[in-house]
Amino acid sequence: MTESGTKQANVQEIIATLKDKPGALLPILHGIQDELGYIPAETVPDIAAALNLSRAEVHGVISFYHYFRDTPPGRQTVHLCLAESCQAMGGKQLEMHVKNRLGIGFHETTADGNFSLEPVYCLGNCACSPAMQIGKDIYGRVSTDSFDSVINEMEKSV
Amino acid sequence: MTVTIYVPCDSSAVSLGADRVAKAILQEANTRGIAIELIRNGSRGMYWLEPLVEVATSAGRIAYGPVQPVDVASLFDADFTQGGAHALCLGLTEDIDYFKKQQRLTFARIGKTDPVSLTDYISNEGYRGLKNALAMTQADIVKEVTDSGLRGRGGAAFPTGIKWNTVLNTASLQKYIICNADEGDSGTFSDRMVMEGDPFVLIEGMTIAGVAVDATQGYIYLRVEYPHAFKILNAAIASAYEAGYLGANIQGSGKCFDLEVRLGAGAYVCGEETSLMESLEGKRGLVRFKPPLPAISGLFGQPTVVNNVISLASVPVILDKGGDYYRDFGMGRSRGTLPLQLAGNIKHPGLVELAFGLTLRELLYDFGGGSASGRPIRAVQVGGPLGAYLPESQFDTPLDYEAFAANWTVLGHGGVVVFDDTVDMAVMARYSMEFCKIESCGKCTPCRIGSTRGVEVMNEIINGENLGKNIPLLRDLCDTLLNGSLCALGGMTPYPVLSAINHFPEDFGITTDATAA
Numbered sequence: 001m002t003e004s005g006t007k008q009a010n011v012q013e014i015i016a017t018l019k020d021k022p023g024a025l026l027p028i029l030h031g032i033q034d035e036l037g038y039i040p041a042e043t044v045p046d047i048a049a050a051l052n053l054s055r056a057e058v059h060g061v062i063s064f065y066h067y068f069r070d071t072p073p074g075r076q077t078v079h080l081c082l083a084e085s086c087q088a089m090g091g092k093q094l095e096m097h098v099k100n101r102l103g104i105g106f107h108e109t110t111a112d113g114n115f116s117l118e119p120v121y122c123l124g125n126c127a128c129s130p131a132m133q134i135g136k137d138i139y140g141r142v143s144t145d146s147f148d149s150v151i152n153e154m155e156k157s158v
Numbered sequence: 159m160t161v162t163i164y165v166p167c168d169s170s171a172v173s174l175g176a177d178r179v180a181k182a183i184l185q186e187a188n189t190r191g192i193a194i195e196l197i198r199n200g201s202r203g204m205y206w207l208e209p210l211v212e213v214a215t216s217a218g219r220i221a222y223g224p225v226q227p228v229d230v231a232s233l234f235d236a237d238f239t240q241g242g243a244h245a246l247c248l249g250l251t252e253d254i255d256y257f258k259k260q261q262r263l264t265f266a267r268i269g270k271t272d273p274v275s276l277t278d279y280i281s282n283e284g285y286r287g288l289k290n291a292l293a294m295t296q297a298d299i300v301k302e303v304t305d306s307g308l309r310g311r312g313g314a315a316f317p318t319g320i321k322w323n324t325v326l327n328t329a330s331l332q333k334y335i336i337c338n339a340d341e342g343d344s345g346t347f348s349d350r351m352v353m354e355g356d357p358f359v360l361i362e363g364m365t366i367a368g369v370a371v372d373a374t375q376g377y378i379y380l381r382v383e384y385p386h387a388f389k390i391l392n393a394a395i396a397s398a399y400e401a402g403y404l405g406a407n408i409q410g411s412g413k414c415f416d417l418e419v420r421l422g423a424g425a426y427v428c429g430e431e432t433s434l435m436e437s438l439e440g441k442r443g444l445v446r447f448k449p450p451l452p453a454i455s456g457l458f459g460q461p462t463v464v465n466n467v468i469s470l471a472s473v474p475v476i477l478d479k480g481g482d483y484y485r486d487f488g489m490g491r492s493r494g495t496l497p498l499q500l501a502g503n504i505k506h507p508g509l510v511e512l513a514f515g516l517t518l519r520e521l522l523y524d525f526g527g528g529s530a531s532g533r534p535i536r537a538v539q540v541g542g543p544l545g546a547y548l549p550e551s552q553f554d555t556p557l558d559y560e561a562f563a564a565n566w567t568v569l570g571h572g573g574v575v576v577f578d579d580t581v582d583m584a585v586m587a588r589y590s591m592e593f594c595k596i597e598s599c600g601k602c603t604p605c606r607i608g609s610t611r612g613v614e615v616m617n618e619i620i621n622g623e624n625l626g627k628n629i630p631l632l633r634d635l636c637d638t639l640l641n642g643s644l645c646a647l648g649g650m651t652p653y654p655v656l657s658a659i660n661h662f663p664e665d666f667g668i669t670t671d672a673t674a675a
């Protein structure tokens with residue numbers, strides 16, 4: 001099976017497994033994003049048909065939630081916390097450094113496809129501000145130096 | 159003899175390297191041929207000491223921290239598995255002043271037990287509340303919660319017992335219990351600590367709620383930013399099912415309660431209960447009009463209890479030790495304890511559970527030890543991004559819902575974010591408007607448009623443009639948001655903005671004369 005064929009089969013399976021849950025749309029969208037990294041526009045008609053919704057309704061839900069994305073992310077997504085506690089501990093300076101180091105702004109992906117950068121409003125790691133999350137890993141008391149060493153390490157392994 | 163060593167699995171501890179420390183300890187013990195049992199506990203909540211490693215000794219648990227992987231070999235050299243002396247040794251964990259001075263009811267087990275061990279939970283007073291509840295009438299369970307004086311810990315402080323009573327008395331074939339675990343406020347992490355450090359207490363609290371009001375289905379609406387909590391909750395729920403604490407016929411009582419964790423998707427507004435229910439139903443998280451109250455027509459149009467994590471996690475101790483026991487803590491109409499969270503620019507950040515009534519100053523200095531930077535504390539935001547900024551002159555306010563409200567401040571979910579004197583309060587006010595703009599659900603005009611206009615006006619104020627016109631305009635806009643918004647997002651964004659301008663006018667370019675004018 002081709003790669004896109006496999007993906008399509010996986011999406012169909014996710015939809016079939018979850019569609020009968022009450023309020024199934026968010027679980028389905030999470031399932032697809034966990035599998036593919038984003039929710040491709042071409043999956044919307046299938047989701048809509050399975051849940052007896054219009055495509056517009058499904059699109060409306062995807063676009064409402066900051067976490068769902070309809071474009072492929074970089075190999076790693078950096079979620080940088082911008083909330084008050086992190087600001088109190090130098091989050092703004094860190095934000096400038098992160099954008100500079102990666103050479104991108106928020107909601108963008110580096111040209112080599114390695115990193116996407118997204119803002120997040122609180123990771124619940126406020127006792128260890130400033131904080132960020134990469135994949136499912138959370139980092140506390142992030143400094144410009146510790147950010148660089150994490151990124152350097154990841155660049156080596158890509 | 160096998161030594162028991164504890165390294166927290168709490169995500170903040172992990173963010174500081176706890177996983178690497180745990181791995182290093184296992185490796186080192188293996189190399190040296192020392193038999194150890196490594197338990198990943200919750201955090202004790204003293205985050206400046208994390209990763210905090212504890213060793214069980216005959217005298218009690220001895221703490222070492224903050225430990226990094228490079229320290230592990232020297233800890234073994236110092237015989238730390240027998241409680242040996244080391245530069246990082248902090249003595250008995252429970253004798254550390256910060257911990258010793260607390261009154262831990264809701265957090266009684268957190269940091270002590272293995273979060274996913276049901277046996278550990280039960281042998282540490284777990285499931286005693288449910289046992290009592292199953293022997294009581296529904297009305298008596300609700301009365302116990304009402305008598306305890308417990309009020310919604312999510313921020314709104316609505317009496318939990320009254321909410322339950324409405325659901326109990328609304329007839330329906332299907333009712334729901336929702337745990338609002340969309341802890342989005344900056345400076346708050348107590349919900350996360352409960353879910354990662356003692357998930358069974360939340361499961362037990364929700365089960366009691368279900369039994370009390372005849373609800374057979376529960377949902378934990380968890381924010382997607384908490385992947386560790388998601389994993390731990392699901393593991394705990396699976397064990398509870400296996401042991402007959404969830405599902406059909408709970409402990410042979412004939413009562414049934416099912417529980418599922420659902421993930422949010424990064425929308426702050428979904429912490430508002432009606433928006434949360436829309437989201438659970440698979441829709442955009444648009445706020446609903448009230449009435450009808452969720453207690454009468456909530457999830458899928460059915461009677462629904464929506465409670466915060468801490469509210470539900472406080473229920474087991476109330477049913478175990480009685481409403482009176484819980485009510486005897488606290489002051490005025492704020493009964494029981496509040497798990498406070500110290501964050502931002504503070505020397506000793508962490509979780510402090512205490513009876514209501516301590517002053518903010520005591521919290522900031524006696525527990526927090528002043529700012530992390532060593533500079534004077536200038537402003538403190540209490541109650542999350544929709545809470546007011548307090549200047550030094552208000553630090554003697556007791557931590558009590560009514561005392562805070564009397565100051566036009568908000569105690570909320572108990573989050574405390576500290577700023578030193580380098581903060582620019584006009585920038586913080588602009589941020590509050592920006593946050594409202596980003597997170598507004600868009601249903602009501604004051605919030606949707608007002609926040610955008612608010613950012614524009616704040617930009618002009620920060621540039622020093624037209625202050626004579628823009629300052630009154632900002633106040634007028636705040637008045638519209640405050641009185642015209644559908645929910646607390648638009649309705650409370652003026653708290654941080656107006657408190658910043660009122661207490662720190664100099665940051666907005668306002669001279670004393672202009673304020674008077």
